[in-house]
Amino acid sequence: MMMKKRVAALAIAVTLAGTGAWAGGSDQDRTPAPSRQPVPDNGSVPPAARKSYEDFWKKLPKSKADALERELNALEARQRRGEPIERDLEKVRREYPQVFEMSASLQPAKWIVSSGGGTQAATCTGLGWIGRNGRLRCLGKLTA
Numbered sequence: 001m002m003m004k005k006r007v008a009a010l011a012i013a014v015t016l017a018g019t020g021a022w023a024g025g026s027d028q029d030r031t032p033a034p035s036r037q038p039v040p041d042n043g044s045v046p047p048a049a050r051k052s053y054e055d056f057w058k059k060l061p062k063s064k065a066d067a068l069e070r071e072l073n074a075l076e077a078r079q080r081r082g083e084p085i086e087r088d089l090e091k092v093r094r095e096y097p098q099v100f101e102m103s104a105s106l107q108p109a110k111w112i113v114s115s116g117g118g119t120q121a122a123t124c125t126g127l128g129w130i131g132r133n134g135r136l137r138c139l140g141k142l143t144a
Helices: 002-019 047-059 062-080 086-095 097-106
Strands: 039-041 110-115 118-130 136-143
Touching (some): 062 136
């Protein structure tokens, strides 16, 4: 008799866990908050611009590519925190002028930003660039 109660209790627990009731509710009831981060529209990147960045990253020695990408990522993080980055960005411009030259080819590239409950397309005013992972990035302001 005791064994039947344990088996029944286990069956109920498994059923409840499978339906989400065990955890206090179903994940379907929870809707994720909309992202406030801009999302790159990779389809808007001209193929020639993408190729230029791929070639640029391949030509750099790995140690230099690692260092440059770390620097650009750090500048992006500082910019998000509202810290000034102009002085360090000028250092990058002196060391890697081709990154700034290639940035002009990304003028047609768009980002999707949340605005007033909807979304709209924006462009990068500043240094647009493409990382080694192929992701579009912006060091500057996104303007609609």
